Amino acid sequence: MNYGVGDSLPPFVVESASPExxxxxxxxxADPNPIHLDVDVVKAKGLGDRVINQGPMNVAFMINMLMAAFPGATIEAMDSRFLDNVYGGEQVTAQGTISAVEGNRIACEFTLDVDGRGTVNSGTATLLV
Known part of the structure; x- marks a missing residue:
């Protein structure tokens, strides 16, 4: 398959970040932090009125997007930055673009966006295809 700099990766959409x-x-x-489990705790801390998704699950959404775009590839390196929370019930979309191609290495830039609120995570990855 041919990959080019600037190519968009197919988005990975999660219709609703599930409290379950x-x-x-x-x-x-092994993360019993109540902000992920109890909306009353979230409210008491002034963090909103819905439970907050775990950061590793947000990263998994982006990994799923990368692996769907490059089946059979290996993620050689990945870096991401948390910019905001994902709350229970929100729709999120992981998407990205190819930023470099060198032989069988592909570098990508990606974001995780919440419908109606914008980017909540961004990062880069290098994959071996």
Missing amino acids: AMKAWAVFL
């Missing part, structure tokens, strides 16, 4: 999934992630991340 947050409960499961809290278990296998």
Whole structure:
């Protein structure tokens, strides 16, 4: 397959960040932070009125986008920056573009965007295809 600098990667859309999934992630991340589980705690901390998605789940959305764009590839390096939270029930879209192609290495820039609020995470990745 031919890849070119500036090519857009197919978006990966999550229709609704699931509070039920947050409960499961809290278990296998060993992260009992109540902001992921209890809306009353979120409200008491002044962080909004919905539970907050775990950061690793947000990163997983971006990894899913990369792996769907490059089936069978290996992520050699990845870096991302958290800019804002994803709240329960929000629609998120991971998307990206190719920023460099060198042999079987492809560099990408990507974002995770919340519908109606904008970018909540951005980063770069290098994949071996």
